Amino acid sequence: MAQWMTGEVVENYAWNNELFSLRVKVPEPFEFIAGQFVRLGLQEGEQRFQRAYSLVNGPQEPILDFLVNRVHDGEFSPRLHDLRAGQAIQVSQPPTGFFTLNEVPEGDSLWLISTGTGIGPYLSMLSTMIPYERFKRIHLIHAVRYADDLAYQAQILDWVAAHPGQLAYQPVVSREDSAGALRGRIPALILDGQLEKALGDTLDANAQVMLCGNPDMIRDAKQVLADKGLPKNLRRKPGNVTVEHYW
Numbered sequence: 001m002a003q004w005m006t007g008e009v010v011e012n013y014a015w016n017n018e019l020f021s022l023r024v025k026v027p028e029p030f031e032f033i034a035g036q037f038v039r040l041g042l043q044e045g046e047q048r049f050q051r052a053y054s055l056v057n058g059p060q061e062p063i064l065d066f067l068v069n070r071v072h073d074g075e076f077s078p079r080l081h082d083l084r085a086g087q088a089i090q091v092s093q094p095p096t097g098f099f100t101l102n103e104v105p106e107g108d109s110l111w112l113i114s115t116g117t118g119i120g121p122y123l124s125m126l127s128t129m130i131p132y133e134r135f136k137r138i139h140l141i142h143a144v145r146y147a148d149d150l151a152y153q154a155q156i157l158d159w160v161a162a163h164p165g166q167l168a169y170q171p172v173v174s175r176e177d178s179a180g181a182l183r184g185r186i187p188a189l190i191l192d193g194q195l196e197k198a199l200g201d202t203l204d205a206n207a208q209v210m211l212c213g214n215p216d217m218i219r220d221a222k223q224v225l226a227d228k229g230l231p232k233n234l235r236r237k238p239g240n241v242t243v244e245h246y247w
C-alpha cells in the first residue's frame with residue numbers, strides 16, 4: 001500500500017507557458033532507482049486528485065524534480081501548474097516502476113528515446129554512473145513540437161562534454177526548423193535511417209532501446225524496431241526494446 005508524505009514546493013520553474021519543472025522538498029529522503037515514478041496528490045476539500053510522475057532528479061539528490069506538461073483540459077496537471085513555492089503537495093511512497101536500467105539487457109549501445117516530458121527518467125539515469133559503466137555508446141533522443149520544449153539542454157550538454165564520444169544528444173523538433181535538430185516523427189526517422197545517420201550508429205541486435213512518452217510514438221517506433229529485428233524486452237523473454245507509456 002502506498003503511503004503519503006507531505007512535501008513542500010520549493011520552485012515551479014517555467015520552461016514555457018505549458019512546460020514546467022516542479023521541485024519539491026520532502027521531510028525525509030527516500031530511495032529510488034533512476035527511472036521510477038511516484039504519485040503526486042492534492043486534496044481540495046472533499047476532493048482528492050492524484051497522478052503518476054517520473055522522478056527527474058538523480059537518486060542521490062535531495063530535492064525531487066518533476067517535468068510536467070500542462071494538459072489544458074486535464075484534471076490534475078493544471079493544478080500542478082498553478083502551484084507556487086511554499087505550497088504543500090503529497091508525494092506517494094515508495095517510488096515504483098520497472099522502467100529502469102536494471103531491466104535492460106546488456107548491449108553495446110543504449111538509445112534513450114523520448115517525447116515531451118518522457119525525457120524525465122533518462123535525466124535521472126544519466127545523472128548516475130550506471131549507463132556510462134554499462135554501455136559504450138549512449139544516445140539521448142528528445143522529440144518535441146517546438147524548440148522551446150527542449151528542457152534541460154544546458155544540463156544535458158554538460159553531461160555530453162563530460163562523456164565525449166560516449167554520450168550523444170539528438171533533439172527532434174516536429175513543428176519548426178531548429179539548428180542541430182532533426183525534423184519529423186521518431187518512427188519515420190528510424191524507418192528512413194535519418195536517426196542512425198545523425199548519430200553515426202546502427203540500430204542492430206547490439207542496441208538496447210528505451211522508449212518513453214506518447215503512446216502513439218511508442219506503438220509506431222516499436223513496430224519499426226521489430227521490423228528491424230529488435231523485439232520488445234520482456235522479463236520472461238529478453239529483447240531490445242523497453243517501454244514506458246505515459247497515457
Ligand SMILES: Cc1cc2nc3c(=O)[nH]c(=O)nc-3n(C[C@H](O)[C@H](O)[C@H](O)COP(=O)(O)OP(=O)(O)OC[C@H]3O[C@@H](n4cnc5c(N)ncnc54)[C@H](O)[C@@H]3O)c2cc1C
Pocket residue numbers: 037051052053054055066067068069071073074075076077078097116117118120244245246247
Ligand atoms: C508511469 C507514468 C509516469 C508519468 N510521468 C509523467 C511525467 O513525468 N510528466 C508528465 O507531465 N506526465 C507524466 N505522466 C502522465 C501524468 O500521470 C498525467 O496523466 C498527466 O499529467 C495528465 O494528467 P491530467 O489530470 O492533467 O489529465 P487527464 O485529465 O488525466 O487527461 C489525460 C490526457 O492528457 C494527455 N497527457 C497525459 N500526459 C501527458 C503528457 N505528459 N504530455 C502531454 N499530454 C499528456 C493524454 O491525452 C491523456 O489522455 C506519467 C504517467 C505515467 C503512467
